[in-house]
Amino acid sequence: MTDKKPPVRRSEKSRQAILTAARELVAEYGFAKLTIEAIAARAGVGKQTIYRWWTSKGAVVLDSLIGDTPNGAALPDTGDLATDLREVMRLTAAEMASPEIQASTRAMNVAVQTDPALAEVYRERYLGPALASARDRLASAREAGQVAADADLEVAAEVLFGAIYYRWSLGLGPLDDAYADAVVRLVASGLR
Amino acid sequence: MTDKKPPVRRSEKSRQAILTAARELVAEYGFAKLTIEAIAARAGVGKQTIYRWWTSKGAVVLDSLIGDTPNGAALPDTGDLATDLREVMRLTAAEMASPEIQASTRAMNVAVQTDPALAEVYRERYLGPALASARDRLASAREAGQVAADADLEVAAEVLFGAIYYRWSLGLGPLDDAYADAVVRLVASGLR
């Protein structure tokens, strides 16, 4: 979302102030009530400075929240697939359930739902790495013989996170360890 | 969303006109660009008549789209679980992928993401029945011995639809038969 073009004379201070203001305001008021004018005011920045470098409220918000999140990390590899998956799934579930980051995550989600271009960025910089590292762990498990040779690891990774996302997004039930474990049990067993 | 209280004197004609206009406008312009004023204008109705009976744009849209959809239907029961699941999942995937109803479904989804009260309605009138009928089919499969006795059917149903929802919502890949089949393969195998 930041311009790819040479932002030669761009003020880094303003950029940071804008992203920080956006992050704070989203946490305080949520995405719907957030306005560009409020971001500009809190950042001590002219509106034009925002419009010059971003295309929309969603772009600013996504930019401000992405990179925030420790997501590219590889999954642990203790040798037992189910254990490692349980670990990540429990963590992910807890993170999504956490009230502190609920507002931010919801904001990012709405932004992504509304603008395909943002969805693209979100997928590449956020979701992609997470899915890839899960896929890698599954591949290593397959080499260890814990997963059937013909299993579709891509789909398996999606199914795992999809389950959490589904429940979280639509408020279908609690995102606790029990749920994470149940999903892992089902998928891990399906992969054998 | 419609008042539970005695809508004794409520004009059914206006109600229908509003819901129809909302449905059309969502399909034409999408949720974001939809305005209450446009709905009122197309429906030939005063704005107040909308505000009298609905609380928000989202409420009108959800009301206009819910009930539209043939969702409570029980799953087929041919005796083979995987076959039946494949059937529903393929159908669901195709439906979500269909351009004609994309706009509507996206609109409903955004509305639900934005307002917890709408999410409640959506879950009860739309999602609940779908999940329930999947769960029922799984229960019948369990009785037939095709599913492990200790399997969590609730979670399994969520995982199935969650996978489609995840891919659809975030645009992770094509929603084709191959994907539906892969998910079913994984879950059905996990349930044994």
Added chain:
DNA sequence: CTGTCAAGACGATACGTCTCGTCTTGCGAT
């Protein structure tokens, strides 16, 4: 001297409330 900056004026929408005068409807009196 060219481009970014903060500040904010500007026209364009859309919001949600309100007021107006008209219609519709339920119900009690006839």
Added chain:
DNA sequence: ATCGCAAGACGAGACGTATCGTCTTGACAG
């Protein structure tokens, strides 16, 4: 049974507010 009337729902749209995205200004930095 029919009628008359009050309550209130209706279509229309004016109103003030909020936010949008653009545009203008003058300062100043490279």
